[in-house]
Each structure stands twice: as C-alpha cells, then as structure tokens.
Amino acid sequence: MENKATAPSPAMTANRKKTGRRPLKELWRRVRKPLAKSRFVKQALATLMAGAIRLIDRTNPRVKGSHDLQAAIDAHSPAIAALWHGQHILGPAINPRKHKIVALFSRSADAELNALVAEKLGFETVRGSGGRKGERDIRKGGAKALIMLKRTIDRGCNVAMIADIPHGTPREAGLGIVTLARISGRPIVPVAIATSRRKVLERTWDKTTINLPFGRSAVILGEPIYVTPDADETVMEEKRREVTKALNEATRQAYSLVDGQ
Template sequence: MREPLAQSRFVKNAIASLLAQFVRLVRLTSPLVAGSARFSGGAYAEFEPGIIALWHGQHLLTPAYYPKRKPLVAMVSRSADAELNALMLEKFGIEAVRGSGGRDNARHLDKGGAKALIALKKSLTAGKNVAMIADIPHGTPRDAGLGIVLLARLSGRPLLPVAIATSRRKVLEKSWDKTTINLPFGRSAVTIGAPIFVAADADDAEMERKRQEITTALNAATAEAYRLVDGRR
C-alpha cells in the first residue's frame, strides 16, 4: 500500500523548501536592531567551536541568521514532527543529527541520544559549531535538560546561550512550548549570553548547577532579545 501523501518524502521535502523560503523572507525583511550580537565570530570567535544553546519554539530563525558557508551541525529530535525541521536545515547547508538530550540524570541517555551526543562531540573536535535545543521535547518548556550540559563536559567546549526575536510574531499559545512564528517586515535581534564551561570532572551536583545556569542564561538572553525588538528600556 502506498504511504499517505502527507507522509511521503517528496511532500515533506516540498514543505521544507517552502518553510526555508519563508524563514529567508523574515530574515531579509527584518533588519537587526542596534545592540544585536554577531551570531558567530566577533567577540565570540575565541569561544568557537561552541555549543549554541536554544529554546524550543524560539529556534526557528536560527538557520537564516547563522553565517553562510560556516559549518554547523544541529541536533534534531527523532520524532516524526521534527523531520521537517531536519529537512529545512538541509536547505541551509546545515547538517542534522537525530536524537534528544537527557531529561533526568545524564547517565540515563537512551541509545539514540547517546549516539547523537557522540556525533556532536566529533563535530566540535573537527572545529565545527554545533546547535542543540536545551529543553526537552514535551517536557517543561524553557528548563534545560542535562544532555546539553553533558555535551559541554565531554567536549570541553562552551555553551553559548542564543536567542533570536522579531518585533512581528505570532505566539501559538496552545502549544506546549508556546512556539513563536516569526513574521516578516519588522525588526529582529540576536542576543548571546556569556559562555558557560563545564569541567571534565563535574559531578552530579555540579552538572545540576550548570543545568540551572544555562537555564537562567537562556531565559535572560530571550528576555533581552524581545526587549530589543519591542523597544523597551
């Protein structure tokens, strides 16, 4: 039996292409406001390769703002819904690895999540930046899991809390993470918090402290990005 049209690779690829074009439109028509950070290089060049940390529902513009021709590898959930995300990343030349970060103790990553972290660590060793959603799919929104902290410990590379916001947007209030749909013809901002390092010998208590630190830093970066685009002081 032929698979449903909506589930076919051809249709998903076509939808991903449309999404990529829309994201490019938002970027092209939403100039960065004063005070925005450079997504890569500049003041943060000494911390590259780094681990770009993002929140679910706030990450959709990332591929359009990341510098062209600069390697980036992104972790994407293995869920069926996330396949479109992976396909869209391909349109920007961004490599996707499938997996999810740890929800609880870092020792309890499932097989797929562990393989994804190993792949990301190899990418960092090769000098590539990586991107990872810090909070866990359908968990507590804007509360980091331990998976991203474990990657920082294993790789020795810093976590870079990143947020992107636009002045024109639609928030899907009923979604678990309050996904933000960024709209064109407004203003945009990129904010990056101070790098966070995790020691190679960090114990469980230190890992939890770092998990809380990246949570706080990402929430602060997100609030600052929205403050900039909304013109608040």
Template structure:
C-alpha cells in the first residue's frame, strides 16, 4: 500500500512535465519565424560571424609563400574578378584590404542574407543574385541583374568577387556565370583560396 501511495504523486507529475515540454515547443514555433525575419536579430548574428572571422585571422598566420591581397600580387590584374570556391571564401572579408573597394555577388537565398550582412560589416558591397546554371528555371533568381551590376562595378575600377562553383552542383566545377562575366567585361579571373591550418571540414554540407 505504501509503495502504491509513493508512486501516486510521481505518476501525477509526469503529465505536467510533458505538458511543459509541449508548451515550450509551441512557444518556440510561435517565435521562431518572427525571429528569423527580424532585421535586428539578423544583424546581431552577422556581427557575431564578423567578429569570429576577425578572431580566426588574428589567431592564424598566413601560410608562407601565399600571395597577399595587399602585397601588390594582383595589382596588374585590377580591377579583376576574384574567383573563389565554396568553403574557401569565408575568410575573404577579413583578408581583403580595406582601402580597396570590393563588390561581391551573394545568393538571394534566406541563408545567404546573413552572409551579405556580414560583408557589410567589412565595408564590402553585396549584390544579390544566383546564376551559373544553363537551366532556364534558374533565370529568375537575379543572376542576370547581378552580373550587370558586377560588370558596371568593374567598369568604374572596383574589384568584384564571385563563388565559381554552384551550390548543390559539382564541387570545384565552375559555373557559367563567372565565365560570362569575364567575357562581357574583358577583365581577368583572379583565383583565390583562403584556408587555415586548423579547420573542420564538413564533408556532407554540399
């Protein structure tokens, strides 16, 4: 009898715990969308990303023999089209010299908006657009307008940056967008890769 009585309160408390869990989940679902759309929250996250990138640069040395943006290695090619691979572009804002204007093409996806906001923290202008595929289904993603904007930037002496390979495509396989920009502008492609000796590679992130 005593054993049964001892179990009583515990069994009564269990639904309360589950109820609290359901309430918490319902509350999170309610605020998740407004938070994701909040300009303040996005700017806060972008600022954290920017500080992290600066921290990585401060705590990692440039590999000996690497050409530096600010060391004049690319002066003869400017204004040029900086070509980057996915995964080797994240540190570019921290290493690009502040005195030189740069315009970067950033996807119009919701995730890439944080990337665009982070670039602004470094004084880099972002134009939004996706391109590179031959499929007509992708022509409405702003790629054409973005290419025109980048071409105009090159014409006034600004360097521009694009990620050469296409999301969800073949890694390290350049799309047509960056090639088309070089052809239309007559400016050279400048291949750039920035990585660190200490890193974590996300193999299944593509």
C-alpha cells in the first residue's frame, strides 16, 4: 500500500503531464515558422488545396436557377468580378477557360498561399491591397496593384477581386474596387458561390465558409455596375454602397437556392 506522505498530489501529476507535453509544443513552435516560410511546403500545400477545390466543385452540381458565368463574361468582358472574403474559396474553380482572369490578392503572408492555389487553377495573380478610403489613402502596394490591374484590363483580361477590406468590416465593399471600375471604364460584376454542404468558421472575422463535397452548388451574378470616369467622392461612395448591396443580395440568393428556400 502506497504511503500517503509519498503519494503524488493531483497538482504534481498535472505538472508532470504538462511537462511531458512541453517538448512537443516547443518542437512544433520551432519548426512551424521555417515550414511556413518554405517555398516547397507552400507549393505542396497549394497543390493539395487546388486538388481539393476541384473535387468540391465537381461533386457539387449546379442547381436550377444558377447563373451562367461564361455567358456573363462573354457579355461584359473585360469585367471586374467582385466576391466577398470568406465566400470566395470556390472562386478559382469556376475559372472560365475561354477568358483569361487575373486575381488580386493582398500582400499578407496568409494571402500568398491563396495566390499559389489560384495560380494552380489557371489564374494569373497580382499582389496588393484593395484600398480603404480611396485613391489618396491607398497604400503604395495597393496603388501599384490598381495600376497593374488597369493595364491588365486594357489588355482585354478580366479581373477577380475581393470587394471587402482584409480584417475590416466583413461584407462591406471598399473603395479600391470602385476606383478600379472608374479608371478602367469596365463594370463590376457581383459574384456569389454557395454549396449546400459547408462549414462556417464562426470565430473568424469574415465567417469563412469551407465548402464541402457531395452536395449542390449555385453561382449567382448581380447586374453590372459601372462607374463614370468623372465620379466625385459622393458618387464613389454611392457606388461603393451599391456594390455592397448587390453582392450581399447575390450571396443571399445563392444560399437560398442551395438550401432549397
């Protein structure tokens, strides 16, 4: 029988368990950053993610009432496709092969992996910010990206752009996409994609939605939104709100279709 004086207390037992876990945690912390910076690891992850996106798209047939993206692009090309953060994961999978699409990604480290995935699915990519308060307040990276996208549109290519600002107010368009429409003369086309099987990450700032395979899907396109070259700050703000409203309505319709409502 064990002597009570020498028996380990619950606190000591808990400390031993924690100590046993520490080497693994420390090891993970040491290897995590180098792995995250490894080009090889990023490419491998991007390949796996691109394959998963293709699988999800192919196993989610479009429901009746879903819009024809190819026809819309034929009618409005070159155009600026607008999507929301957290609702864009299947965006690269609906890349119409007939038209070249260039996608804008932020300059953050997190967006680098997303850009690699898009490239593996046939997109060209441009890195930069979407802009928060208009041309005068766009950072150098964002301004450079807008110039590059404008030149891309001038070559006849379509552009895909996330309308809301990274880690800003979700599902509220920024002025960056409106500025691009103004300087290019091309329309913004709201695009929403939804699947019946999905997982919403409630704790993320944008309520990121992970689309799952073996369900049904819908693609909804809003009416094209044009911005005149002489648009002043008041008009730009009106157009920003119009993009927000149209994209939210397209998103609502897409989920209504796949959920059978």
